[in-house]
Amino acid sequence: MDRKYVIGVDIGGQTSKLGVVDARGNVLIQNVIRTDTHDDVTLYVKDFGAAVRSLAAQIEGGMDAIRGVGIGAPNGNYYRGTIEYAPNLRWKGVVPLAELVGREIGLPVKLTNDANAAAVGEMTYGAARGMKDFIMITLGTGVGSGIVIGGNVVYGRDGFAGELGHTTQVRNNGRLCGCGRTGCLEAYASAVGVARTAREILETTDRPTTLRDIPRDSITSKEVAEAAAKGDRVSIDIFNFTGRMLGAALADFVAFSSPEAIILFGGLTRAGDLLKKPVVEAMNDNLLDLWKGRVEVKFSKLNEADAAILGASALAWEL
Numbered sequence: 001m002d003r004k005y006v007i008g009v010d011i012g013g014q015t016s017k018l019g020v021v022d023a024r025g026n027v028l029i030q031n032v033i034r035t036d037t038h039d040d041v042t043l044y045v046k047d048f049g050a051a052v053r054s055l056a057a058q059i060e061g062g063m064d065a066i067r068g069v070g071i072g073a074p075n076g077n078y079y080r081g082t083i084e085y086a087p088n089l090r091w092k093g094v095v096p097l098a099e100l101v102g103r104e105i106g107l108p109v110k111l112t113n114d115a116n117a118a119a120v121g122e123m124t125y126g127a128a129r130g131m132k133d134f135i136m137i138t139l140g141t142g143v144g145s146g147i148v149i150g151g152n153v154v155y156g157r158d159g160f161a162g163e164l165g166h167t168t169q170v171r172n173n174g175r176l177c178g179c180g181r182t183g184c185l186e187a188y189a190s191a192v193g194v195a196r197t198a199r200e201i202l203e204t205t206d207r208p209t210t211l212r213d214i215p216r217d218s219i220t221s222k223e224v225a226e227a228a229a230k231g232d233r234v235s236i237d238i239f240n241f242t243g244r245m246l247g248a249a250l251a252d253f254v255a256f257s258s259p260e261a262i263i264l265f266g267g268l269t270r271a272g273d274l275l276k277k278p279v280v281e282a283m284n285d286n287l288l289d290l291w292k293g294r295v296e297v298k299f300s301k302l303n304e305a306d307a308a309i310l311g312a313s314a315l316a317w318e319l
């Protein structure tokens with residue numbers, strides 16, 4: 001039997017999305033299980049196995065048609081197939097998930113960190129197709145990154161290379177980051193960072209803005225983006241600040257690996273040019289002359305709902 005499908009899995013804090021993917025990058029069918037129900041990972045692995053078998057039952061050839069499973073997970077370790085100390089998951093310590101899942105379903109399993117999975121997906125199916133040198137930046141609740149050099153994802157000694165979200169961008173009086181340090185890019189250029197910028201600006205200005213109609217503690221980046229799209233000046237300034245912070249950081253990242261392009265992915269990119277314009281400007285303002293105007297900033301082309309599944313599934317073709 002020809003094993004012509006793979007399964008891609010995106011493990012998030014609340015849910016895990018599984019999808020059967022063909023060689024052309026079509027997500028044929030999907031399934032969702034809860035990630036946050038059990039403290040005991042072996043119970044999660046049972047749910048995972050049931051979800052895989054249910055997907056297999058819906059395709060021609062069943063389990064025999066599936067080559068393997070690729071998993072993208074927070075703090076996923078590509079070398080060891082483990083999830084290690086993920087702050088947003090209920091399982092504590094080091095979880096040998098690839099091994100547990102492999103034993104449950106009897107298929108080979110490959111696991112990596114979610115941003116690295118997105119980079120592989122972008123290179124296989126998306127905006128980075130044909131590129132050998134690029135940096136993927138995921139702008140969601142946090143800021144993740146995947147660095148590709150010479151066509152290979154950079155994993156580093158321990159599998160954790162590419163934590164660009166936790167490079168220090170503000171040295172003095174920087175915001176406290178979820179990692180416990182201060183001034184990290186993630187504290188500014190994430191969805192949470194945008195909401196924080198909004199609260200800070202509202203506390204320090206009397207300028208009129210529709211953001212004042214929203215309870216201050218519940219403002220989201222989505223609401224700021226919507227207000228900015230309608231021409232709200234304060235909201236536009238929030239995206240200018242966010243974009244410039246990110247763009248200046250990107251100039252440093254370019255100096256490190258000289259990529260052809262930087263691909264931005266995730267919820268914040270829905271703000272479109274409101275974000276992209278200040279990012280590109282600030283990046284070029286801060287780049288060494290030799291790179292000015294020569295590094296492309298692109299948004300991911302992958303359908304957001306499928307992208308994480310596709311990215312993880314791309315790993316399974318290596319199996």
Ligand SMILES: [Zn+2]
Nearest residue numbers: 166177179184
């Ligand atoms: Zn941090």
